Amino acid sequence: MTTQRVGYALLIVLALVAPTFAYPVFLxxxxxxxxxxxxxxLLLGYAGLMSFGHAMFFGxxxxxxxxxxxxxxxxxxxGLLAGVAGAALLGLVTGALAIRRQGIYFAxxxxxxxQMVYFFCIQAPFTGGEDGLQGIxxxxxxxxxxxxxxxxxxxxxxxxxxxxxxxxxxxxxxSPFGQVLKAIRxxxxxxxxxxxxxxRYKLLAFVLSAGxxxxxxxxxxxxxQFATLTDVAASTSGEVVLMALVGGLGTIxxxxxxxxxxxxxxxxxxxxxxxxxxxxGAIFVxxxxxxxxxxxxxxxxxxxxxxxx
Amino acid sequence: xxxxxxxxxxxLFGQLLLGLINGAFYAxxxxxxxxxxxxxxxxxxxxxxxxxxxxxxxxxxxxxxxxPFWVSLVVAPVIVGLFGIVLEKVLxxxxxxxxxxxxxxxxxxxALVIEGLFQWKWGSxxxxxxxxxxxxxxxGFMFLPTYRAxxxxxxxxxxxxxxxxxxxxxxxxxxxxxxxxxxxxxxFGINVPRLITLTYGLGVGLAALAGxxxxxxxxxxxxxxxxxxxxxxxxxxxGGMGSIMGSIVTGFGLGLIEGLTKVFYPPASNTVxxxxxxxxxxxxxxxxxxxxx
Amino acid sequence: MAETLLKVAxxxxxxxxxxxxxxxxFEIRRGELVTLLGRNGAGKTTTLRSIMGILGKRTxxxxxxxxETIGMSSDHIARLGIAYCPEERGIFSSLNVxxxxxxxxxxxxxxxxxxxxxxxxxxxxxxRYSQGTKxxxxxxxMLAIGRILxxxxxxLLLDEPTEGLAPVIVQRIGEIxxxxxxxxxxxxxxxxxxxxxxxxxxxHYVMEDGHVVDMVASSDxxxxxxxxxxxxxx
Numbered sequence: 105m106t107t108q109r110v111g112y113a114l115l116i117v118l119a120l121v122a123p124t125f126a127y128p129v130f131l132x133x134x135x136x137x138x139x140x141x142x143x144x145x146l147l148l149g150y151a152g153l154m155s156f157g158h159a160m161f162f163g164x165x166x167x168x169x170x171x172x173x174x175x176x177x178x179x180x181x182x183g184l185l186a187g188v189a190g191a192a193l194l195g196l197v198t199g200a201l202a203i204r205r206q207g208i209y210f211a212x213x214x215x216x217x218x219q220m221v222y223f224f225c226i227q228a229p230f231t232g233g234e235d236g237l238q239g240i241x242x243x244x245x246x247x248x249x250x251x252x253x254x255x256x257x258x259x260x261x262x263x264x265x266x267x268x269x270x271x272x273x274x275x276x277x278x279s280p281f282g283q284v285l286k287a288i289r290x291x292x293x294x295x296x297x298x299x300x301x302x303x304r305y306k307l308l309a310f311v312l313s314a315g316x317x318x319x320x321x322x323x324x325x326x327x328x329q330f331a332t333l334t335d336v337a338a339s340t341s342g343e344v345v346l347m348a349l350v351g352g353l354g355t356i357x358x359x360x361x362x363x364x365x366x367x368x369x370x371x372x373x374x375x376x377x378x379x380x381x382x383x384x385g386a387i388f389v390x391x392x393x394x395x396x397x398x399x400x401x402x403x404x405x406x407x408x409x410x411x412x413x
Numbered sequence: 414x415x416x417x418x419x420x421x422x423x424x425l426f427g428q429l430l431l432g433l434i435n436g437a438f439y440a441x442x443x444x445x446x447x448x449x450x451x452x453x454x455x456x457x458x459x460x461x462x463x464x465x466x467x468x469x470x471x472x473x474x475x476x477x478x479x480x481p482f483w484v485s486l487v488v489a490p491v492i493v494g495l496f497g498i499v500l501e502k503v504l505x506x507x508x509x510x511x512x513x514x515x516x517x518x519x520x521x522x523x524a525l526v527i528e529g530l531f532q533w534k535w536g537s538x539x540x541x542x543x544x545x546x547x548x549x550x551x552x553g554f555m556f557l558p559t560y561r562a563x564x565x566x567x568x569x570x571x572x573x574x575x576x577x578x579x580x581x582x583x584x585x586x587x588x589x590x591x592x593x594x595x596x597x598x599x600x601f602g603i604n605v606p607r608l609i610t611l612t613y614g615l616g617v618g619l620a621a622l623a624g625x626x627x628x629x630x631x632x633x634x635x636x637x638x639x640x641x642x643x644x645x646x647x648x649x650x651x652g653g654m655g656s657i658m659g660s661i662v663t664g665f666g667l668g669l670i671e672g673l674t675k676v677f678y679p680p681a682s683n684t685v686x687x688x689x690x691x692x693x694x695x696x697x698x699x700x701x702x703x704x705x706x
Numbered sequence: 707m708a709e710t711l712l713k714v715a716x717x718x719x720x721x722x723x724x725x726x727x728x729x730x731x732f733e734i735r736r737g738e739l740v741t742l743l744g745r746n747g748a749g750k751t752t753t754l755r756s757i758m759g760i761l762g763k764r765t766x767x768x769x770x771x772x773x774e775t776i777g778m779s780s781d782h783i784a785r786l787g788i789a790y791c792p793e794e795r796g797i798f799s800s801l802n803v804x805x806x807x808x809x810x811x812x813x814x815x816x817x818x819x820x821x822x823x824x825x826x827x828x829x830x831x832x833x834r835y836s837q838g839t840k841x842x843x844x845x846x847x848m849l850a851i852g853r854i855l856x857x858x859x860x861x862l863l864l865d866e867p868t869e870g871l872a873p874v875i876v877q878r879i880g881e882i883x884x885x886x887x888x889x890x891x892x893x894x895x896x897x898x899x900x901x902x903x904x905x906x907x908x909x910h911y912v913m914e915d916g917h918v919v920d921m922v923a924s925s926d927x928x929x930x931x932x933x934x935x936x937x938x939x940x
Binding site: 211345379380384 | 504508511513518522525528533649650680683690699
């Protein structure tokens with residue numbers, strides 16, 4: 105336990121000084137994806153539900169944020185709120201339908217709904233279609249107290265949002281609710297026979313995960329000042345799965361590590377075009393065949409073995 | 414000319430024909446997906462990429478070796494099917510003992526690799542494939558291009574042949590039995606691992622065959638299967654994967670529904686299949702022809 | 707005396723982590739009908755499954771017709787001439803009766819023809835186009851036995867063919883098993899029903915806790931009845 109605390113303290117110090125040596129916009133983007141991946145992992149790692157359509161929450165929340173802040177000219181806080189609420193609502197509708205099937209069908213259904221949302225976004229007037237929503241203003245937060253035009257200031261806002269989201273997930277996982285989720289994941293029949301209404305727990309987890317993915321997506325729109333089709337596309341749904349997988353499913357910090365690895369990789373490989381996809385695909389293959397525990401999972405295993413012998 | 418509900422018949426029948434053609438592809442692809450899932454317990458996310466490979470194989474055979482369409486119709490699926498067999502032997506067979514999810518992720522990763530490589534080599538804009546049977550018939554109420562009529566008929570024949578192969582032949586009996594209880598089938602002396610490899614090869618070949626048929630209608634491009642496979646997933650959820658005939662009927666039916674939507678409410682034509690999926694989940698969660706699994 | 711067809715020696719087997727067989731030894735001569743008796747959990751079914759090669763991990767020796775099969779895959783073992791009729795019968799619901807019957811491939815000459823099998827089980831002929839699992843329990847059992855007679859296998863492994871069946875049907879299955887023996891099949895029968903076993907078998911092996919603990923010839927059953935009852939807890 106103490107090692108874990110020391111670890112977290114070090115990470116927070118690192119996060120606080122990070123803008124002095126790394127490009128803040130990169131850090132903010134990575135933090136948004138890290139929160140997105142944690143939200144996804146809450147569902148897969150702790151409730152055993154693999155959503156292959158999480159981009160719909162992430163991307164739609166970006167549009168909601170942009171629309172509220174730009175078209176309606178309202179405060180960014182309201183934009184974030186709209187992003188979270190909209191994504192959670194979308195999660196409620198799609199989740200209620202998707203949990204009617206199990207296992208791999210659940211993944212296909214969420215994927216199909218995300219594709220539906222994607223087609224909707226291409227046509228709907230408020231998303232700006234192929235162009236997306238551009239030039240979302242960075243208005244000051246808290247009624248003018250915190251100006252976020254400066255990337256370094258905004259970085260600390262994004263860090264705070266990330267920590268809030270991370271803490272929420274942490275609390276959920278270690279709450280009685282989280283214990284029930286894990287029981288359902290491990291053996292749904294037994295959980296049912298113990299009197300837990302598995303479907304309600306799954307749906308609540310789904311809505312929560314969707315809302316947090318929405319928070320990540322809205323924050324990303326705040327940082328980048330645009331919302332586009334890329335964030336609702338199936339490729340983004342795949343990316344978040346990859347991040348969680350690379351970092352380690354079912355480890356709470358794994359998705360954060362995975363998100364930083366993948367975003368860094370994309371940064372370096374951006375110039376190679378199609379090869380980003382090829383390499384991401386290859387990583388999927390290698391991880392599934394050889395490192396299913398992910399970076400954090402494998403490291404934990406190695407550490408345990410080292411201590412044991 | 415008469416009109417139906419304010420729609421000129423040319424437009425109506427034209428869209429119905431398009432719907433039927435799309436349905437033909439949904440049927441062929443969902444069929445392969447269902448057969449593969451039955452034996453391998455893997456949802457083959459690579460299906461769209463293998464469909465694309467079929468079209469590309471035909472295009473390359475024509476462009477490089479001058480091999481005509483009718484030969485490619487046989488040769489291209491065999492080439493892509495053999496590629497599928499290699500994939501199965503080298504990669505897929507390592508994950509059968511794991512949760513379904515890993516098969517999904519593995520084949521998703523493979524699809525990214527394959528589509529990325531084709532995009533890198535040939536770009537994503539696409540190339541035309543010449544129509545092997547130009548011309549058509551004037552049916553009075555509409556013009557029917559010969560090749561499109563051929564595609565619908567060919568797809569029907571392929572689907573029914575697949576149904577016959579699985580439901581009425583000895584090899585099909587092995588397949589059905591091994592889908593139910595592979596251990597026992599193996600204990601009867603049947604080489605089930607080889608049967609699994611063969612099934613994957615056949616399913617992949619079927620996807621490639623659909624790709625060859627699609628080549629003269631669509632542009633041959635690296636990403637032609639990307640969105641299609643997602644629609645086919647919805648088709649599979651709607652139909653359920655338990656029944657071969659169910660897959661065929663669902664595929665063609667959804668194509669027609671999509672065509673009709675294009676006539677009466679065009680903005681929803683992209684999404685109507687997903688709406689149908691949502692309705693089916695509400696009313697009959699196991700799918701129209703599925704058993705709960 | 708006939709040659710030994712199957713010789714099992716020091717057989718150990720595991721289901722996942724649990725160690726079920728701890729060194730099983732017995733043998734069957736060609737043309738013999740031998741039973742494995744024992745209480746639930748003694749390891750009888752596991753022994754059959756080990757011979758058939760459908761268990762994850764097994765060690766020791768199983769020699770069939772003097773060929774060592776311990777490392778072979780189950781399809782390979784079946785092709786040597788061993789056929790298996792599982793306890794749960796394993797009728798395929800997606801196949802009709804006729805397809806079920808024709809499913810196991812012929813591995814060598816000498817099996818019964820389809821016509822002979824239908825003559826042996828006239829009920830199956832009547833219902834040959836019904837879905838396999840729509841048959842009654844007794845008919846399913848006959849189908850499960852019938853379909854392994856075609857393949858030409860010399861050794862039949864029958865796992866509790868009388869379980870849960872009405873006395874008339876048990877009697878009918880007894881007749882069929884005797885008929886099969888007279889046709890020259892070698893049979894290894896797992897039974898809980900000792901009275902049934904005693905009417906058909908040449909010899910009985912008794913299993914307890916993953917070992918063979920005793921062997922009783924049918925001719926000695928009367929003298930050994932007390933001992934057997936203790937073993938079986940009846």
